[in-house]
Amino acid sequence: MREISKSELKLVSYLLEKAGRQTHIPKMVRPLQDGGMGSISFDLKGSRKRDSQIIGGSFKDSDGVLVDFELTADENNEVYELDLWKVDFSILLRYPQLNEIKITPHNNG
Template sequence: MTERQLEDGEALILSVLLKRANDWNGGPVNLSALRVCDMDDGGMGSLRFVSGKNHPRYGRTVAEGWFKDLDGVPVALALFVDRDEDLFELDSWKVDFTPRLRLPQDETEVRDGPPSGN
């Protein structure tokens, strides 16, 4: 997998979800220093955080959110940490499983919780 930095919209999503992760104390996160790999998810935008671990494994979900894509279809978001409480994945999927068309441009677009159809 090819490593890269976060795009602006991805950094915005992560920033919002980190603020909502009340039961996770991973310390301050330098968004510009994070490296990610795109996951093979059909273009829905999921990311794996690069770590020095050989086989990091899902630990738990620490925050959820969603935003509306250009076509009005909700894009669900979930921030996962691994078993050591380090950032693991930013899961992103359109509820109709089509490719994501855009990233949010403003924090107010990233709504709390799972999609509600609003």
């Protein structure tokens, strides 16, 4: 468990804004064991369950490799995880600048 970084907070805040959500962002996070791709959980005790996607999309890391992401909510509609998948499974080099993010339209059907 650690404090959320400024770049993580900036990214999560931006994604929530783009999704039209006004949700509390916890100050503490738990890094996920993802091989260094940068995923974090707001479920510090590991007792909550993923319920739905808030928003998803992609960006390119500084090495040009595509990174897909998904911000999810738990069963209480609280922020649950920010999952990042670098398509070549390498270590994330940096979080994106906000203008580099491409949001994927969410299909509810």
